Amino acid sequence: MFEGMDEAQLTGLRRVYEEACGRGLTLNMSRGVPGVDQLALSEGLLAAVKDSAACVTDGLDARSYGQLEGLPEARKLMGDILDVTPDEVILGGVSSLNLMYDMMARAMSHGVTQGSEPWGRQGTVKFICPAPGYDRHFALCRYFGLEMLPVPMRADGPDMDAVAALVRDPAVKGMWCVPKYSNPTGTVYSDETVRRVAGLTPAAPDFRVFWDNAYAVHDLYDEVKLLSVARAARAAGHPELVIQFASTAKITFPGGGISAVSAGPETLAAIRASLFFQTICYDKLNQLRHVRFLKDLDGVKAHMRRHAALLRPKFEAVDEILTRELSGLASWTAPRGGYFISLDVVPGTAKRTVELMKRAGVLMTGAGATWPDGRDPEDKNIRIAPTFPPVEELKTAMGLLCVCAKLAAAEV
Amino acid sequence: MFEGMDEAQLTGLRRVYEEACGRGLTLNMSRGVPGVDQLALSEGLLAAVKDSAACVTDGLDARSYGQLEGLPEARKLMGDILDVTPDEVILGGVSSLNLMYDMMARAMSHGVTQGSEPWGRQGTVKFICPAPGYDRHFALCRYFGLEMLPVPMRADGPDMDAVAALVRDPAVKGMWCVPKYSNPTGTVYSDETVRRVAGLTPAAPDFRVFWDNAYAVHDLYDEVKLLSVARAARAAGHPELVIQFASTAKITFPGGGISAVSAGPETLAAIRASLFFQTICYDKLNQLRHVRFLKDLDGVKAHMRRHAALLRPKFEAVDEILTRELSGLASWTAPRGGYFISLDVVPGTAKRTVELMKRAGVLMTGAGATWPDGRDPEDKNIRIAPTFPPVEELKTAMGLLCVCAKLAAAEV
Numbered sequence: 123m124f125e126g127m128d129e130a131q132l133t134g135l136r137r138v139y140e141e142a143c144g145r146g147l148t149l150n151m152s153r154g155v156p157g158v159d160q161l162a163l164s165e166g167l168l169a170a171v172k173d174s175a176a177c178v179t180d181g182l183d184a185r186s187y188g189q190l191e192g193l194p195e196a197r198k199l200m201g202d203i204l205d206v207t208p209d210e211v212i213l214g215g216v217s218s219l220n221l222m223y224d225m226m227a228r229a230m231s232h233g234v235t236q237g238s239e240p241w242g243r244q245g246t247v248k249f250i251c252p253a254p255g256y257d258r259h260f261a262l263c264r265y266f267g268l269e270m271l272p273v274p275m276r277a278d279g280p281d282m283d284a285v286a287a288l289v290r291d292p293a294v295k296g297m298w299c300v301p302k303y304s305n306p307t308g309t310v311y312s313d314e315t316v317r318r319v320a321g322l323t324p325a326a327p328d329f330r331v332f333w334d335n336a337y338a339v340h341d342l343y344d345e346v347k348l349l350s351v352a353r354a355a356r357a358a359g360h361p362e363l364v365i366q367f368a369s370t371a372k373i374t375f376p377g378g379g380i381s382a383v384s385a386g387p388e389t390l391a392a393i394r395a396s397l398f399f400q401t402i403c404y405d406k407l408n409q410l411r412h413v414r415f416l417k418d419l420d421g422v423k424a425h426m427r428r429h430a431a432l433l434r435p436k437f438e439a440v441d442e443i444l445t446r447e448l449s450g451l452a453s454w455t456a457p458r459g460g461y462f463i464s465l466d467v468v469p470g471t472a473k474r475t476v477e478l479m480k481r482a483g484v485l486m487t488g489a490g491a492t493w494p495d496g497r498d499p500e501d502k503n504i505r506i507a508p509t510f511p512p513v514e515e516l517k518t519a520m521g522l523l524c525v526c527a528k529l530a531a532a533e534v
Numbered sequence: 535m536f537e538g539m540d541e542a543q544l545t546g547l548r549r550v551y552e553e554a555c556g557r558g559l560t561l562n563m564s565r566g567v568p569g570v571d572q573l574a575l576s577e578g579l580l581a582a583v584k585d586s587a588a589c590v591t592d593g594l595d596a597r598s599y600g601q602l603e604g605l606p607e608a609r610k611l612m613g614d615i616l617d618v619t620p621d622e623v624i625l626g627g628v629s630s631l632n633l634m635y636d637m638m639a640r641a642m643s644h645g646v647t648q649g650s651e652p653w654g655r656q657g658t659v660k661f662i663c664p665a666p667g668y669d670r671h672f673a674l675c676r677y678f679g680l681e682m683l684p685v686p687m688r689a690d691g692p693d694m695d696a697v698a699a700l701v702r703d704p705a706v707k708g709m710w711c712v713p714k715y716s717n718p719t720g721t722v723y724s725d726e727t728v729r730r731v732a733g734l735t736p737a738a739p740d741f742r743v744f745w746d747n748a749y750a751v752h753d754l755y756d757e758v759k760l761l762s763v764a765r766a767a768r769a770a771g772h773p774e775l776v777i778q779f780a781s782t783a784k785i786t787f788p789g790g791g792i793s794a795v796s797a798g799p800e801t802l803a804a805i806r807a808s809l810f811f812q813t814i815c816y817d818k819l820n821q822l823r824h825v826r827f828l829k830d831l832d833g834v835k836a837h838m839r840r841h842a843a844l845l846r847p848k849f850e851a852v853d854e855i856l857t858r859e860l861s862g863l864a865s866w867t868a869p870r871g872g873y874f875i876s877l878d879v880v881p882g883t884a885k886r887t888v889e890l891m892k893r894a895g896v897l898m899t900g901a902g903a904t905w906p907d908g909r910d911p912e913d914k915n916i917r918i919a920p921t922f923p924p925v926e927e928l929k930t931a932m933g934l935l936c937v938c939a940k941l942a943a944a945e946v
Contacts, residue, residue, distance in 0.1 A: 153599065161597045165586045168819070172581040174574050185573045185787040187565065215627040220813040227639055231654070231678070242643070242654070258811075265811040266643070371814065375597040378819035399670075399677040401632040402783065405817060407580070407790035 132532050135525055139482065142522050147483030149519050154305070154461035155510040156372055156429075157436075163428050164374040170414040171407055179413075184406040190397055192382075196409035200382035202419040203338050204366050205350045210384045212393055215404050218369035218381040219258055222332060225365060225383065228396050229295070230266050234328045235362070235388040236395060241295055241328070242266075250288055250297035252280035254464060254492030254503045256305040259298045259334070263494070268295075270494035275307055279315030289324035296330045302348045303337035306464040306492050306505035308457020313349040320354035322363065330389070331364045337460040338368055339426045342434050346458060352384065362386035370412060372461065373422060373429075380405070380412050430459075436508045437463065440520050447524035451531060454506075463506040464492070465523075471530035472501045478526035484519050544944050547937055551894065554934050559895030561931050566717070566873035567922040568784055568841075569848075575840050576786040582826040583819055591825075596818040602809055604794075608821035612794035614831040615750050616778050617762045622796045624805055627816050630781035630793040631670055634744060637777060637795065640808050641707070642678050646740045647774070647800045648807060653707055653740070654678075662700055662709035664692035666876060666904030666915045668717040671710045671746070675906070680707075682906035687719055691727030701736035708742045714760045715749035718876040718904050718917035720869020725761040732766035734775065742801070743776045749872040750780055751838045754846050758870055764796065774798035782824060784873065785834060785841075792817070792824050842871075848920045849875065852932050859936035863943060866918075875918040876904070877935075883942035884913045890938035896931050 171177060177185045184193060191197065192213030201211040214221040228234075230242040241247045249263050253272040263270050271294070273284040280299070288294050299319065301311040311319070319331055333351055355363045362385070370379035383393060416422050437456075440463055444454050454465040467475055472489035479486050487505040490496040506523070508516055583589060589597045596605060603609065604625030613623040626633040640646075642654040653659045661675050665684040675682050683706070685696040692711070700706050711731065713723040723731070731743055745763055767775045774797070782791035795805060828834050849868075852875055856866050866877040879887055884901035891898050899917040902908040918935070920928055 155599055158595070161589075161595070162586050164597075168586075168589070169581045169584040172584070174577045174580075177573075177580070183570070183573070183789070185576075185789050187567055187788045189789075215813075216815065216817045217813040223812045227643065230643060231639065258814075261811055265808075375819060376599045377595070377597050377601075377815055378817050396677075399673055400635045401627075401629040403628065403789055405628045405790050405820065407787060408817065408820070 127528070127532060135528055135532075139478070139525050139529060142525070143482045145483075147518070149484045149511060149515060151507050151511065151519055152485045152487045154372070154507045156376065157432065157510050157512070159432050160429055160509070161375060163425065164415070167374050167411055167415040170411040176414075177407065177410065179410060184410045187402055189406055190401070190403050191394065192404065193406050193409045193413070195413045196380065197382075199413055199416060199418065199422070200368060200380070201384065203422060204335060204368050204382065204384050206352050206366070206384045210352070210390065211382050212390065212397065213404055213409060214381040214383060216369070216377065216379055216381065217371065218334070218336065218367040218383075221367055221381055221383045222259075222334065223262060224400070225332070225393070226262055226266055228392070229328070229330070232392070232396065234330055235392045238328045244293070246293055248291065248294045250285055250294060251494045252298065252304075253494060254306055254498070254505070255298060256300060256334070257487070257491040259332070260494045272494050275304065275309055277309065278312035279309060282315060282318040286318070286322065289322055289329060292325040294324065295326055295328060296332055298332050298334065300334045300336060301351065302335060302346065303340055303457055303460025305336065305460065306462040306503075308455045308460050308462060308464065310346055310458070311348065316349040316351050317354050320351055320360060320363065321358045322360070329363070333364050333366045335366055335368045336372070339422055340372060340429070340461070341426065341459040342430045342437060343458050345423065362389050365389060373425065374412065374415070378408065380409050433509055435513055436516055439513055439517055440506060440508045443517065443520040443524060447521070448527060452527060461507060461509055463508060465504045465506055466502045467504060467527045468531040468534060469500040469502045470534050471527065472498060472504050474530040474533065475504060475523070475526045478529060479523060482522055482526070484522060486523070539940070539944060547941055547944075551890070551934075551937050551941060554937070555894045557895075559930070561896045561923060561927060563919050563923065563931055564897045564899045566784070566919045568788065569844065569922050569924070571844050572841055572921070573787060575837065576827070579786050579823050579827040582823040588826075589819065589822065591822060596822045599814055601818055602813070602815050603806065604816065605818050605821045605825070607825045608792065609794075611825055611828060611830065611834070612780060612792070613796065615834060616747060616780050616794065616796050618764050618778070618796045622764070622802065623794050624802065624809065625816055625821060626793040626795060628781070628789065628791055628793065629783065630746070630748065630779040630795075633779055633793055633795045634671075634746065635674060636812070637744070637805070638674055638678055640804070641740070641742070644804070644808065646742055647804045650740045656705070658705055660703065660706045662697055662706060663906045664710065664716075665906060666718055666910075666917070667710060668712060668746070669899070669903040671744070672906045684906050687716065687721055689721065690724035691721060694727060694730040698730070698734065701734055701741060704737040706736065707738055707740060708744055711743055711745045712748060713745060713763065714747060714758065715752055715869055715872025717748065717872065718874040718915075720867045720872050720874060720876065722758055722760065722870070728761040728763050729766050732763055732772060732775065733770045734772070741775070745776050745778045747778055747780045748784070751834055752784060752841070752873070753838065753871040754842045754849060755870050757835065774801050777801060785837065786824065786827070790820065792821050845921055847925055848928055851925055851929055852918060852920045855929065855932040855936060859933070860939060864939060873919060873921055875920060877916045877918055878914045879916060879939045880943040880946060881912040881914045882946050883939065884910060884916050886942040886945065887935070887938045888916060890941060891935060894934055894938070896934060898935070
């Protein structure tokens with residue numbers, strides 16, 4: 123039992139918890155899913171290209187074959203989001219995760235650039251994984267048999283001293299980064315951190331930073347400007363070091379967006395060469411819909427302000443409840459954007475807390491999921507995904523989470 | 535100079551050719567691309583899901599995450615096209631080639647089923663390639679370093695005696711099949727051929743037939759019914775032998791269709807397991823559009839009859855011109871569906887014929903492209919893709935092709 127709680131309080135908490143269990147809640151808060159009100163913001167996308175004439179743009183017919191790298195207008199739109207030029211962008215399908223998977227699969231089987239040795243033929247390959255981080259990134263490493271090297275996340279990004287030390291090992295081939303509103307901590311990399319990433323001098327010539335800019339325009343308050351990693355890397359003389367990814371999954375529709383990859387000229391050439399074997403083209407009609415609906419970067423920003431207006435009350439409700447209930451017992455982030463709040467409960471109680479939530483009908487992201495191989499060394503991190511439930515349900519779930527966190531803490 | 539042509543005729547042909555060269559033609563007949571009139575048939579697809587309410591079906595929100603294997607209704611539609619049940623189907627993005635690429639990449643890196651040895655760790659891996667065949671299939675084998683074993687195409691499908699002999703080698707891991715209106719010959723596999731494929735007993739337990747049913751519903755005349763390879767394989771006790779692929783690229787839009795893969799339970803489980811790492815989901819809104827627009831298999835068939843009405847005059851014009859101009863000199867197929875006519879010119883003259891066409895401004899599929907590694911042993915096969923140009927342009931191009939074929943023949 124933790125300090126400051128007496129037996130009567132604990133009995134009270136247990137009663138509250140059992141009552142909650144009896145209410146038959148079924149809430150899924152396990153993933154960062156936009157709310158139904160957010161999806162409605164993009165209704166105009168659905169019929170943004172509604173007749174045959176609208177399918178032809180700049181002499182290109184989006185309905186037909188061709189334009190393997192994507193429609194020029196859509197490459198410009200996604201390039202603007204990633205702060206790169208259209209010719210530095212190749213578009214993908216719905217999911218940027220798919221582009222990351224393809225990049226890793228290609229690195230394993232064919233190497234990161236044409237003529238470079240495939241990772242799969244170089245023995246054990248290692249990847250730097252700032253943690254806590256995104257479970258799907260770690261899952262990709264696991265799938266391809268990469269050894270994961272966790273490094274701590276700081277307030278301004280990954281511990282770059284630790285990273286700089288690790289890249290001296292030629293078996294270290296890459297690093298995951300979610301540079302803005304990092305999943306799950308909400309961290310924004312400082313200019314200094316971006317410059318240090320861009321200035322890395324890895325022992326492996328085929329080392330690549332996988333820069334998953336998933337929340338590039340997902341500000342909740344004022345616009346936060348990330349330093350351009352592409353420019354910083356070029357300035358440092360490392361044009362091939364960083365590969366950027368983004369998608370419109372959380373701008374328009376998770377189930378019907380478009381994605382993009384950007385990289386240095388040689389890496390991009392390798393992607394392009396592989397793409398010829400890989401597909402005929404991606405969905406150019408959906409690319410065109412996105413251009414017609416979002417128009418340009420200003421259009422994207424205006425659209426994201428509408429998302430922010432719906433999301434701010436949810437993030438603030440979580441913070442308020444955590445402040446009221448868990449101050450002194452736990453710590454959490456108060457991100458200025460993105461999709462997650464990262465909660466650190468009493469060490470050794472994250473798994474138990476999530477388990478108690480599940481028993482009461484609320485599915486949280488699995489405890490440990492934010493760490494490589496699902497192993498949170500202190501068993502303390504819980505990812506809160508507040509976007510999907512309506513505010514009232516979210517408050518119910520958060521109240522319950524605080525009860526569970528306290529009950530779990532009382533057990534240790 | 536070939537039999538039956540005198541010097542005066544040859545001079546005349548040369549003059550006709552030089553006149554054509556002077557006309558500044560620019561025609562691309564290199565790929566099987568639907569005509570603009572065909573694309574217009576699917577205009578209704580564009581706004582088939584036009585507001586937020588229409589995005590929710592059977593309690594599933596197509597705009598959001600989830601349904602990794604595809605929307606149930608869309609799996610049923612694609613399953614009906616492939617003559618399998620919905621639960622035997624997993625949907626992909628725009629391109630079935632992408633599903634084939636993924637299948638081969640997965641077989642190389644992780645094996646065809648969970649726990650089976652990756653092809654990439656088994657030394658030289660070989661693939662049976664009926665030829666002439668589809669250049670992109672051969673390109674995929676080349677990309678992954680597979681040795682290609684050409685077997686002859688007969689009127690009723692590949693030479694199955696040759697295939698049966700080859701599969702005794704445990705290094706032979708698979709076989710390409712385009713079972714209906716095969717690219718480029720237009721061949722439809724006979725029931726006997728389908729049964730022999732389904733009855734194959736390869737030495738390699740991880741041998742798979744890649745059954746690219748690209749033209750499953752692409753009949754030009756009466757409906758031609760292909761024997762169900764899935765049922766035949768099950769009946770033969772080989773439920774995992776065949777992996778089927780299809781897409782709506784040439785039903786709706788090449789640049790905005792949906793695709794599907796179907797396989798035995800264990801192979802499907804491996805695809806499903808890999809899919810979790812690979813993507814969040816495919817474009818469910820586009821799946822829903824297809825269901826709303828095409829409705830069901832009867833809807834697909836009615837839609838394909840409209841395509842056929844536009845395509846028949848083109849295929850017949852080609853046949854008529856070839857009959858008039860090249861009888862006795864060349865042979866060609868008269869397919870009852872699909873997208874290609876296969877022309878065999880005088881041995882040793884296909885490359886030259888295509889080169890002459892190019893000089894005159896008409897881009898044909900490269901000679902040799904229909905053979906593994908681009909090597910047509912007799913240099914005689916030319917793939918004609920008659921679908922894209924309007925009939926009058928097609929006739930001009932075909933007239934020119936006959937002139938070029940004769941000029942090339944006269945040179946040997």
